[in-house]
Every structure is written in C-alpha cells, then in structure tokens.
Amino acid sequence: MTLLTITNLTKKFSNKLAVNNVNYTLTPQKCVALIGPNGAGKTTILRMLTGLLKPSSGVIQFANKPKNDDARSFIGYLPQYPVFYNWMTGMEFLTFSGQLEGLTKQESVKRATFLMEKIGIANTKNKRIGNYSGGMKQRLGIAQAIIHRPKLLVLDEPVSSLDPIGRREVLSLMEELKQQMTILFSTHILGDADEISDELLLLKEGEIIESGEMHVLRQKYQTAKISIQCHENLPIYRDKISTLSSVRNVYIERDTIQITAHNIQNARQEILQIASKEQWPLTNFTLHRASLEDMFMKVVNE
Amino acid sequence: MHTKVLLQKEMLENWRNKKWIWVPLVFLLLAIMDPISNYYLPQILESIGGLPDGTVLELPEYAPQDILLMSLGQFSSLGVLLIVLISMGTIAGEQKNGVMDLLLIKPISYRSIILAKWFSLLLLVWTSLFLGITASWYYTNSLYGEIEFLSMLLVTFYYGLWLTLVVTISIFYNAIIQTPGLVAFLTILTTIILSIVTNVFGTHIKWSPVNLSTYIHEMLVLGSVTSQLIATAFTTIVLIIIILSVAIYCFKKKQH
DSSP: OOSEEEEEEEEEETTEEEEEEEEEEEOTTOEEEEEOSTTSSHHHHHHHHTTSSOOSEEEEEETTOOTTSOGGGGEEEEOSSOOOOTTSBHHHHHHHHHHHTTOOHHHHHHHHHHHHHHTTOGGGTTSBGGGOOHHHHHHHHHHHHHTTOOSEEEEESSSTTSOHHHHHHHHHHHHHHTTTSEEEEEESOHHHHHHHOSEEEEEETTEEEEEEEHHHHHHHTOOOEEEEEESSOHHHHHHHHHTSTTEEEEEEETTEEEEEESSHHHHHHHHHHHHHHTTOOEEEEEEOOOOHHHHHHHHHHO | OHHHHHHHHHHHHHHHTTHHHHHHHHHHHHHHHHHHHHHTHHHHHHHTTOOOTTOOOOOOOOOHHHHHHHHHHHIIIIIHHHHHHHHTTTTHHHHHHSHHHHHHTSSOOHHHHHHHHHHHHHHHHHHHHHHHHHHHHHHHHHHTOOOOHHHHHHHHHHHHHHHHHHHHHHHHHHHHOOOHHHHHHHHHHHHHHHHHHHHHTTTTOTTOGGGHHHHHHHHHHHSSOOHHHHHHHHHHHHHHHHHHHHHHHHHHHHTO
16 A cells, blocks of 8 residues: 655755655555754655645655546645734634635534644634744644645644644644544654654655664664663673673773673673573663664764 | 635735725825815915915816826826735735745645735725725816716726736736835836836837826817727736736746
8 A cells, every 4th residue: 555656756956956866655544754954855855745846856646646636635734834824813714724625614614613622722713823822823733734634644843843832732633643644744853753653764965864664773773782780890790791692892881881782682681691690789781772863863974 | 716715815814904994095085185185275375374465376277087187196106006015915925924835735726826816906906996086086076077977987997907907017026026025116117117118119009008097088088988098908908817827827837
C-alpha cells in the first residue's frame, strides 16, 4: 500500500539547490517526521507536496487519485507560521475553510462546531482570531487543515513556536489524529519526533541522508555503551572487564566505568555474569539507549 | 461556487473594517463639494468679511452640466486616489503576510480568488459612485437647473467604466507584486501614463478610456449618446477584460 510517491524531486532557487533528487514512498496510516538542520529543505519539500511550490523537476504522485481531482483536496496543510484573517472569528474561519474545501454551508458549520470542541477552543469560537494566543492559533491551524478529513496531513514545525503547555496539547492532538490519517511533519525538536513518529526522514542539504522506521534506525545507530557505578575499587573492575571478549574499550570517568562494546547484548551478558559471580558492589548499571540526538549528530556530521 | 464563498468573505471583511461606511461617505462628500460651494460662494465671501467697497466681482454662470462634471473631476483625482488606497493591499497584502497560503492550499482556482477580489471592489466602488452622483445630481437640480434622471444614470454608467478600469489595473499589480505601496504607485503611474499618451497622440487614439470624461461632457451638452462614447466604452470594456485575464494568468504563474 502506498499513499504517495515522490520521484526525483528537485527544487532550485536561482542558483541554490534547495532540494536535491528526493525519492520517497509514503505509506498510509503512518506518522512520519521530517527532521534536519535549518535550511535543509524541509519546508521546501512540504510546500511542493501541498502544491504551493512547483518542483523544478520530479513528480509527486498520489496513489488512487482520479485524474481530474485536485490533489490539494487530499491534503491538509498547516504552514510554519499560519496567518489568519484576524477580523474573523475562529468559527467563521473554519466554516469558510470548509466551504472552500467543497463542503456545503451546513456541513461546514457542523464540522467546524465539532472541531472547535475537539481542539478545545469551543469557548472562544465567537471571538476574533486576533485575540487568540499562539497555541490557540496553532490548534485552529490544525483544525482548518483537517476540516475536510484529508488523507494526508502536512504540518510544518507544528510545535516549535509553542510553550510547553501548548506543545503538549498539540502533540496529544497529533497522537489522536495519527489513528485517522497519515501525518507528515517537520521539526527540529528531536524529542517530538521521537515521541510520536513511526518513521523518520533525515534531511541534510536538500537530500535524504537516512530514512526508515524508528526502531530500525535506533538499532542501526545504537551507541554500544554501558556504564557501571560501584562503591570502590573501580580500577580492579575496569581491568577485569577489559579482559572480556565482547568489550572494545573501558575507561573510568570520575565514579563511573564507561564501557564500549563490539556487541552490546553480549557485553551486557558477560558483565552481569561476572559481576554476580564475584558479587561486585554495583550501585548502578546502565545500558545506554541511542538517543535520536546521537543519531542525528552522527548522521548529519558524517 | 468558490467565487461566491470568497466574495461573501470579502464583503464581510469590507463591512467589518468599515469600508462600506467611509468609502461611500467620502464619495458623497467629494460629489457635493462643488455644487454647494459654488452656489454659496457669494455668501461665503460675505461671511469671511466681504470684499472692499466698489469691487466688482463677476461670478461665472454655471450650467447644470458643468456642475455635474465638476463632481466627476473630483472623482478623477481624489476618487481615483481613494480607490487605489483601498485596493492596494487586497491581494498583495494577503500574499505578503502569508494568509494567502491558507487559501491556495484549498482546491480552489486562482481565477476565483482574483474574480472575488475584483468584484467585491467593484460593488463598493459602483455603490459609492452611484451615491455620489445621485447627490450631486440632486443639488444640481435644486440649485442650478434640471438634468434628466436618465442622463445621470448614463453618466454613472460611463464614468463607472473608467473607475472599473482603475480597479482592474490595481488588481493586476496586486496579482504580480507583493508590496502594497508599490502596487499603489504603479497603478497611479499607469493611469498618468495612459492620460499622457492619450493627450500626446490624441488624434490617433480617440477611443482611449481617458477620453470617457470628454465624451460624457459632450453627451451632457448634446443631450444624446454619441458613437464616440459608445466606441470608447467598448474599448474600455475590452481593455478591462484583457487586463483581468492577464492578471489571472500572471497570478497563476507566479504561485510557482
């Protein structure tokens, strides 16, 4: 099953190559995070997907799209800095959006009322958008993007500009929407990508340098590292550990023994065995999970 | 159908930002300024202290047609300026601040966006023009002499074409430029160039839209619509359609 296929997508701005030969196939019901440093081309890709920007070359093809249908009706889009008509009320804007998406006035009003409730700003539905807070605007932006129940929801930096509370609200909304549609969102906050996405696209200088399912990537970039803390005699244990076959390198860092391994699973096994056999006074044993940040730094700096 | 939704939005916007109140009012004011001030000039002079004894002041006798044309004169200068000011950001501003993005991702045509903007401005301009000319006509009739109602309607129609052209030129620049100030400047510049060209090559381009006022004058004096006026109106309409189509085309092109 595919939802969308991107083939050889390239975008040139005068002389600068913003997106270079991107290929990707999006499968339905996934939440995909597009991450990369500033200027990597995230927004450019998203804008091409939504039709706001025309590719210099390459094709974006929706699966199962009738030939004459407007691709834009498959997509809901939240720009990085959504701007609304400040003189409208939230309710009016949603109804207006719904009508432009082809819903009748009645359907639009119904759907808008439902969404205002769902995104938690129903009590301000008759207030002018000019008086909304940043978090409320962001949620209104998501509501206008999903008013026509799109197959693909594209969010450009949905949480970057929000305070922790607003961020939490938007993330849980995304968590919920994930069940109903495919979400493609860009972010430079790795924790957010870590939290809700199933798949990852890592972008650098306009090219996808790594992509795949979250747990697969995690395994691949696993930093094989264990740290141990004991009460005393650290050098003795260090020497013992260094004799183990699966261990690559051991060193002491203040009160902790840091261990890097050839094979992290084996190393854990061996160390725990010897430690329990000799009854080491362990106070802490940590198997480091590869953080997204480690992976990001590793891939981007390569 | 989208055009209708967009048009409703434009109307609501112009209502909320009070354009529907102050634009007609300004046109009304511009229109009645000349009929009233000319009529009461002797009294006005008197009230500010009068003239020294023995001064012989001969005030011109205005024909009713002249008075109505004076109102048109006001529209041609200040009225056009006002139209340029209210229209300069209508698309350009929305593109600049980004709100246009939220429209362009909806499955609507570029044509709908342009047409809705254009038509909502026309409704406002024509209503204001009609109100202004009616008021001027009323004062002309009661203070100077009679002009037929039908003539007034014809004046409104033919002069309205000129203002429509101004609106269309502004929409055109709106579609291709994102800076409202520049849109205003270029719109005014274009009308100025149009009238300079018409004046310089006057004999060759008799049917330039700029000549509409001249032929409207002729119509009022002669009391009948001349073929010149009809031909000029026709060129104006053709020009409007062409500019509008090019605007839609450029707007579509520019989005990519």
